[in-house]
Amino acid sequence: MTELSDDQKRDFEAAAFRRLVAHLRERGDVQNIDLMNLAGFCRNCLSNWYREAAEAEGVALSKDASREIIYGMPYAEWQALNQTEASAAKKAEFEAKRPKDH
DSSP: OOOOOHHHHHHHHHHHHHHHHHHHHHOTTSOHHHHHHHHSOOHHHHHHHHHHHHHHTTOOOOHHHHHHHHHSSOHHHHHHHHOOOOOHHHHHHHHHHOOTTO
16 A cells, blocks of 8 residues: 555545535535435535534634535525425434434
């Protein structure tokens, strides 16, 4: 395995994160509940993790600001453009698998 410096690891992780966020922005058809049910995380989780990382470094970031960073627009705007009503089956699956912090 190639030995990477800490700076390289950070840069590659940041690039992968940016690509993930860009991909999720392009796929507004993929609902957060689907992501949660399949992978155990969603766009809101990413925004929470982003905010927590900022706060760990002493940078205050609001929930709305961190969501806008991830969604590429205000959350309410994204919801109006993309969010659909989840089926009863999807809601039941989410409740059965719900992470304890949601």
